[in-house]
Amino acid sequence: MKKTIIGVIVFVIAVLAFIRWFSGEEEYYNLKLEKLKQEYSVTPVSSIDHSKLSALQKKFASPQEVTEACNSCHTERHREVMNSAHWNWERVSYVEGRGIAAAGKKNVLNNFCLGAQSNELACAACHIGFGMTDDHFDFNNARNVDCMVCHDNSEEYMKGASMSGYPDRNVNLTKVAQSVGNPERINCGSCHFYSGGGNNVKHGDLEEAQLSCDRDLDVHMASNGMNMSCVACHNAENHQIKGKLYSVSSENYNRATCEDCHTGTPHFDDLLNRHNAKVSCQACHIPLYAKANATKMDWKWSDAGKLRNGEPYREFNSDSTSEYLSIKGTFRWAKNLKPDYIWFNGTADHYMLGDTIREVPVKMNTLFGSHDNKDSKIFPVKINTGDQIYDKVYKTLIQPKLFSLNKGDSAYWKDFNWNTAAAAGMARVGLPFSGQYDFVETIMYWPVNHMVAPKEKTVGCAECHTRSNGRLENLAGFYLPGRDHNRPLDIFGIFIIVTCLGGVFVHALFRILATSRRKKSSIDTITEP
Amino acid sequence: MKREYVYKGFERFWHWSQAGLIIFLAFTGFEVHGSFRVLGFEHAARFHRVASWMLIGLIIFAIFWHLVTGEWRQYIPTTHKLADQIRFYTRGMFRGEPHPTKKSGLQKLNPLQRLVYLGFKLVLIPLTVLSGIVYMFHKSLDKNDIVVISDIPLGTVAFWHTLGAFLLMAFLVVHVYMTTTGRTPTSNIEAMITGYEELEEDEDEPVDEAKVDGQVDR
Numbered sequence: 001m002k003k004t005i006i007g008v009i010v011f012v013i014a015v016l017a018f019i020r021w022f023s024g025e026e027e028y029y030n031l032k033l034e035k036l037k038q039e040y041s042v043t044p045v046s047s048i049d050h051s052k053l054s055a056l057q058k059k060f061a062s063p064q065e066v067t068e069a070c071n072s073c074h075t076e077r078h079r080e081v082m083n084s085a086h087w088n089w090e091r092v093s094y095v096e097g098r099g100i101a102a103a104g105k106k107n108v109l110n111n112f113c114l115g116a117q118s119n120e121l122a123c124a125a126c127h128i129g130f131g132m133t134d135d136h137f138d139f140n141n142a143r144n145v146d147c148m149v150c151h152d153n154s155e156e157y158m159k160g161a162s163m164s165g166y167p168d169r170n171v172n173l174t175k176v177a178q179s180v181g182n183p184e185r186i187n188c189g190s191c192h193f194y195s196g197g198g199n200n201v202k203h204g205d206l207e208e209a210q211l212s213c214d215r216d217l218d219v220h221m222a223s224n225g226m227n228m229s230c231v232a233c234h235n236a237e238n239h240q241i242k243g244k245l246y247s248v249s250s251e252n253y254n255r256a257t258c259e260d261c262h263t264g265t266p267h268f269d270d271l272l273n274r275h276n277a278k279v280s281c282q283a284c285h286i287p288l289y290a291k292a293n294a295t296k297m298d299w300k301w302s303d304a305g306k307l308r309n310g311e312p313y314r315e316f317n318s319d320s321t322s323e324y325l326s327i328k329g330t331f332r333w334a335k336n337l338k339p340d341y342i343w344f345n346g347t348a349d350h351y352m353l354g355d356t357i358r359e360v361p362v363k364m365n366t367l368f369g370s371h372d373n374k375d376s377k378i379f380p381v382k383i384n385t386g387d388q389i390y391d392k393v394y395k396t397l398i399q400p401k402l403f404s405l406n407k408g409d410s411a412y413w414k415d416f417n418w419n420t421a422a423a424a425g426m427a428r429v430g431l432p433f434s435g436q437y438d439f440v441e442t443i444m445y446w447p448v449n450h451m452v453a454p455k456e457k458t459v460g461c462a463e464c465h466t467r468s469n470g471r472l473e474n475l476a477g478f479y480l481p482g483r484d485h486n487r488p489l490d491i492f493g494i495f496i497i498v499t500c501l502g503g504v505f506v507h508a509l510f511r512i513l514a515t516s517r518r519k520k521s522s523i524d525t526i527t528e529p
Numbered sequence: 530m531k532r533e534y535v536y537k538g539f540e541r542f543w544h545w546s547q548a549g550l551i552i553f554l555a556f557t558g559f560e561v562h563g564s565f566r567v568l569g570f571e572h573a574a575r576f577h578r579v580a581s582w583m584l585i586g587l588i589i590f591a592i593f594w595h596l597v598t599g600e601w602r603q604y605i606p607t608t609h610k611l612a613d614q615i616r617f618y619t620r621g622m623f624r625g626e627p628h629p630t631k632k633s634g635l636q637k638l639n640p641l642q643r644l645v646y647l648g649f650k651l652v653l654i655p656l657t658v659l660s661g662i663v664y665m666f667h668k669s670l671d672k673n674d675i676v677v678i679s680d681i682p683l684g685t686v687a688f689w690h691t692l693g694a695f696l697l698m699a700f701l702v703v704h705v706y707m708t709t710t711g712r713t714p715t716s717n718i719e720a721m722i723t724g725y726e727e728l729e730e731d732e733d734e735p736v737d738e739a740k741v742d743g744q745v746d747r
Binding site: 004005008011012015016018019022271460461462465466467478479481482483484485486489490492493494496497499500501503504507508510511514515518 | 542545546549550553561562563569570571574575576578579580583622623624625682683684687688691692694695696698699702703706709722723
């Protein structure tokens with residue numbers, strides 16, 4: 001008997017030890033990751049030194065001359081560039097419910113400075129061309145391709161402010177031309193970090209802190225880590241740059257994905273790998289974004305136009321982000337943000353100029369996807385809100401003319417008159433303006449793809465698999481273990497267990513009573529004379 | 530009274546390890562369900578899966594044992610004396626009446642036990658185990674050619690699995706209590722541990738003990 005009991009105890013302990021042994025989190029040596037690290041730690045040495053080329057040993061009178069010099073050797077590269085969205089500011093793609101359409105900065109509005117049309121003089125500082133002053137830019141003129149903005153490795157080159165894409169007058173073009181090479185982080189960042197009018201305004205996960213950061217901020221770009229450049233992932237075979245962001249893009253095509261390098265099964269744990277069927281890598285591996293500097297979360301254009309003594313003014317927050325600008329309105333910034341999560345299948349629609357407003361808030365972009373859609377996964381997004389001007393009669397958003405160098409040119413930023421700004425902007429894009437405007441709430445979704453955290457800081461299981469306050473608390477349409485439960489079933493289950501316990505208890509009580517009564521009666525029988 | 534070898538070695542091993550695994554699975558399972566928080570979701574889910582595979586392995590062995598030894602016949606349902614048995618549990622035992630059925634190595638289950646255990650083996654365990662397997666493989670990698678069961682919503686799978694768990698817990702409560710209704714409150718549990726039980730000798734139909742031992746025991 002004792003032996004058996006000891007045996008059972010030993011067995012139970014053995015079972016528990018067995019479970020522990022099987023489920024122990026051994027620190028595996030992840031060969032997949034090591035292989036990648038090895039591959040990307042080798043920096044390729046350029047096979048050419050542009051400073052030794054005779055074609056570049058001269059003083060360039062205009063940036064176009066530099067382009068001509070480039071083309072004298074790279075004779076057809078400009079064709080590739082001129083076939084890219086960076087040049088055309090639009091891409092022909094299929095959009096659900098819209099068909100085949102060209103969409104891009106030419107016709108899509110956004111939640112920040114609204115749109116580039118009629119404001120090219122300023123906006124073209126982020127166009128890879130020279131001289132886009134208005135809508136008459138010649139997209140077929142190869143001389144206007146700006147090679148330097150992407151390929152300058154001297155950090156000398158910069159586009160001039162309000163110069164329609166021309167470089168700043170102080171740039172030493174010879175020095176730039178002689179030091180070209182593969183794009184570095186600052187080349188991409190000069191536009192993609194500062195879009196929307198300042199550092200980290202739009203994306204939240206792309207900003208100047210990534211020029212030099214540690215692994216906690218971004219494991220890929222960390223100076224003390226892999227120190228990867230943007231083009232390491234966004235490689236650009238024939239100048240067709242891999243990857244897209246759904247603020248302007250629409251199709252699930254040629255995306256730069258984590259899986260490209262890490263494969264669809266990067267974990268040793270099969271359970272984690274299986275999550276990849278419905279959960280994007282980013283959802284768990286980017287626990288926070290805007291980790292170093294704040295990003296703009298809300299922009300109320302309706303507040304714009306307040307003047308002090310007839311002059312525009314600015315108000316700043318304590319962290320030197322702007323809170324109010326007369327030319328732009330009121331902002332709300334935030335940092336160290338947990339992303340929102342949505343179902344996304346890689347296709348999107350956008351508010352395009354002329355579209356009728358059908359719902360409020362107006363979705364500047366619509367990311368398609370649902371749990372039941374086979375291609376959809378849970379993605380982290382930054383949700384940006386705000387309001388902007390619209391036409392009360394035609395029910396369309398308005399492309400206002402914001403920028404001009406001079407007053408009296410209908411530009412809102414000089415004249416602070418929405419009526420003339422709206423009329424001028426809409427006339428430029430060829431759409432009617434009724435003269436009656438108001439402001440309407442808008443919303444925009446920015447997928448968060450960068451600022452991948454070290455694996456120790458990954459989103460933990462219980463941050464989603466929890467009854468309340470989980471990261472996926474508001475993501476509906478599916479059953480998430482740990483978060484969801486069938487309430488009637490739980491009530492039934494507890495009821496049936498309690499009933500059994502109660503029944504057992506009552507039965508036992510009756511037995512005890514019956515036994516003691518029988519004992520008593522038998523004692524009585526015996527003791528009776 | 531005589532001391533008889535009722536529960537074989539494997540039977541006892543199977544019984545207790547199954548009991549341990551089911552209790553452990555219930556503990557981790559209800560944590561995954563969100564009923565309480567002890568180990569943390571990650572550990573609970575991980576342990577639950579490991580233990581579930583162990584239970585599946587055990588069940589496969591048990592099925593094999595039942596078939597090979599012919600012990601499955603113990604569970605053939607019968608209505609013979611079923612009413613008597615129910616009457617005994619609801620009335621007779623309070624009056625000190627004897628068990629209406631005799632227990633032996635050849636016939637260790639009373640008619641009520643036969644019915645309940647058969648239901649346990651044919652309905653409750655399959656319901657919980659099969660729904661558990663579907664749960665485990667529910668959303669597998671679609672691009673890596675692993676099983677994908679996406680036509681059944683996970684909520685439905687979880688419903689049946691959780692229902693099975695609740696019913697198993699209810700079974701556990703009653704089952705544990707019923708062990709105390711033997712000759713003495715602990716005699717049934719002792720029998721399941723040691724294998725031997727003091728049984729009443731059947732006076733009406735004397736059994737050739739040697740024959741019984743030879744057939745079933747060894």
